Structures are given as C-alpha cells and as structure tokens.
C-alpha cells in the first residue's frame with residue numbers, strides 16, 4: 001500500500017452549499033496527519049466521508065486500499081477506529097461493560113480492556129456507570145473504545161477538546177506510543193500546539209479547500225523571515241537579518257557577554273494560519 005489514505009478532487013455539497021469544494025491529499029502509512037481548520041471549515045465532514053458515514057458528491061477516496069463504495073463492509077470497519085461527535089456509549093452500563101461490548105463486537109480479547117483503561121488514565125473509573133462520568137472522562141472512554149480492537153488506522157475528531165491539560169498530555173503520549181507501534185493516525189484539531197507536538201504533516205483547511213500542507217517544521221521555516229531576535233541584558237530587543245554581513249555583529253554581542261537570548265523568527269502554526277486565511281483558529 002503506497003498511501004493509507006488517498007483523496008482526489010473531493011467535493012461535498014449540502015443543500016446547494018459546498019462544505020468541501022475541491023480537496024486532494026494523501027496520508028502515508030505510519031504518519032500522524034493533522035487536518036486543521038476553524039469551525040465550519042469541513043473537518044468533520046471530511047472524517048465522515050473517509051469513514052463511510054457520509055457519501056461524497058464528487059471525487060475519489062480510498063482508505064487502506066479500499067474504495068469508498070466499500071466503506072460499509074465489516075472487514076473495512078474492523079480495520080479502522082473512529083472517535084467522532086457521533087461516537088456514543090451506553091450511559092447505564094459501567095465503563096468496563098461498555099468496553100466489553102465493543103471487544104465482543106470486534107472479536108478483541110477482553111484483556112485489552114484494562115490495557116486501554118490504563119492508556120487513557122481511567123483505571124479507577126473501571127466500575128463506574130457512564131452516566132456518572134464527567135465530559136472529559138467520557139471522552140477518554142470513547143477514545144479507549146476507538147482503539148480497543150487495535151485498528152491499523154484511527155480517525156480522531158478533536159480528541160482532546162474536552163480534556164484538561166494534564167489528561168490531554170497523557171493522551172498525547174498514548175497516541176505517540178500507538179503511532180510508534182505502527183498505527184496511522186488522522187486527527188482534526190483547533191489546537192495548534194497539539195498539532196505541532198503530534199503531527200508529522202498538517203493540512204490547513206479553510207473555505208472547503210486545503211490552503212497549505214506540509215510538516216510543521218517545513219511550514220514554520222517557509223513562513224519565517226529568517227531573522228534572529230536577540231534580547232540583551234540591557235533589555236534591548238534587536239532584530240538581526242540572517243545575512244553573512246551580520247555575523248560580526250552577533251559574534252561581538254556574544255563576545256561582550258551582552259546576549260540574554262537569541263531566537264529564530266519561525267512563526268507558530270497559528271500565526272501561519274492567520275497569515276494565509278486572515279482567521280484565528282478558534
């Protein structure tokens with residue numbers, strides 16, 4: 001398999017409004033790929049099309065070498081994991097019994113339940129009824145449910161949006177571990193720090209089109225002015241262009257012990273998004 005996900009000329013129209021106009025990208029095996037965009041840009045619609053929940057108006061989509069017209073098959077569904085706004089739990093059952101049902105559905109061993117509860121930091125909630133859990137705890141049970149059958153590819157629609165920073169960091173470490181073990185991850189988020197920390201490549205979605213695509217580092221370098229920001233002990237802030245003629249100036253400042261800090265001018269993904277689209281990612 002060359003690409004885990006291939007999308008060419010994707011278009012989705014709802015009631016004569018194009019939520020997705022013309023989107024093309026691919027995701028490589030073993031990648032963490034981030035789809036980033038403001039509210040209403042089409043992230044969830046894209047995930048729903050990639051997982052067979054919605055059909056496209058036009059364009060070719062294939063996932064794990066399966067063409068989109070076969071996304072409804074049990075074989076395909078057993079190879080992917082999904083966490084989306086449509087994911088749900090049985091509110092009156094315990095956390096353990098919810099996960100047991102999904103293990104049975106996917107023929108996964110029951111030992112996976114405690115492994116997953118550990119991964120999402122919920123071991124103590126094992127016997128709690130789901131209706132008594134907080135929003136963030138439910139989100140973590142949903143994540144455990146999405147991963148319990150060890151899918152090759154997981155789709156995560158804003159997986160940490162309901163979590164506090166401590167639990168979000170725990171989930172990030174878990175996702176990195178999962179990825180190191182070979183799972184491909186497709187994630188949507190508003191959170192630029194999350195995308196920078198986790199993703200191998202990101203696509204910026206706005207107005208139903210991909211406006212930019214690349215690794216966070218490549219994009220940050222591409223949109224940099226390449227100047228150095230130097231802060232001195234006298235609280236002076238100097239902007240020095242990265243040109244050979246300025247080498248002596250920087251060397252002199254360091255030699256005189258004047259430099260408190262030097263930083264490159266690489267913008268954050270949020271600043272790049274703002275520059276390209278004129279919008280904040282909130």
Ligand SMILES: Nc1ncnc2c1ncn2[C@@H]1O[C@H](COP(=O)(O)OP(=O)(O)OP(=O)(O)O)[C@@H](O)[C@H]1O
Pocket residue numbers: 014015019037038039040041042043044045046
């Ligand atoms: N079932 C539907 N019927 C009609 N319009 C829809 C439907 N689903 C989505 N849309 C429209 O498509 C556009 C994209 O919505 P989508 O939910 O994909 O955005 P999003 O980027 O995931 O937003 P958010 O970050 O708020 O979840 C929006 O204008 C939305 O109103």
